[in-house]
Amino acid sequence: MAVAGAAVAPPVVGVAVAVAGEDGHARAEAAREQGLSVVVARTAAAIGRIEATLDEVPPTLVVTVLGERRITIDEYLRTRCLEIAVHLDDLAVSLGTEIEIPEPTAIVAAEVLAALAVLQRGGPATLRALCRGERAT
Numbered sequence: 001m002a003v004a005g006a007a008v009a010p011p012v013v014g015v016a017v018a019v020a021g022e023d024g025h026a027r028a029e030a031a032r033e034q035g036l037s038v039v040v041a042r043t044a045a046a047i048g049r050i051e052a053t054l055d056e057v058p059p060t061l062v063v064t065v066l067g068e069r070r071i072t073i074d075e076y077l078r079t080r081c082l083e084i085a086v087h088l089d090d091l092a093v094s095l096g097t098e099i100e101i102p103e104p105t106a107i108v109a110a111e112v113l114a115a116l117a118v119l120q121r122g123g124p125a126t127l128r129a130l131c132r133g134e135r136a137t
Helices: 024-034 036-055 073-095 103-121 123-131
Strands: 062-065 069-072
Touching: 024 036, 062 073, 069 073, 073 103, 103 123
Parallel strands: none
Antiparallel strands: 062 069
16 A cells, blocks of 8 residues: 555554465465464554554555555555455354454445446345335346
8 A cells, every 4th residue: 555645654564464376275384373462462562552653643644555545544544454454354254253344434435336336236236125125136
């Protein structure tokens, strides 16, 4: 993600940092070997860094994603909420369990999905799918 008008984007580091040539499975295995308490501590630290960084970023800041697409950081973060909600649900289904998706995250995810549905299917079809299952197309 590039930040428009800034020389360097503020660093936002996740739990696992990709090493050149290392895939997701290797990172997951390395995290597993460190143990749950280490992963939880690193996650909490990463959340703290992200929160501190976001506190300094105006919601109208424009970022470039997916090559040349420019959107506000606020909209970009809404797409990340959708990704988190969908992947948490995928993980829960894979494990045969239920997972609680925080209500604010679920609301944002649903708003993004509804907007995408309107763009792809049109307003009437989206409303019918959400409110009138018997008339959904």
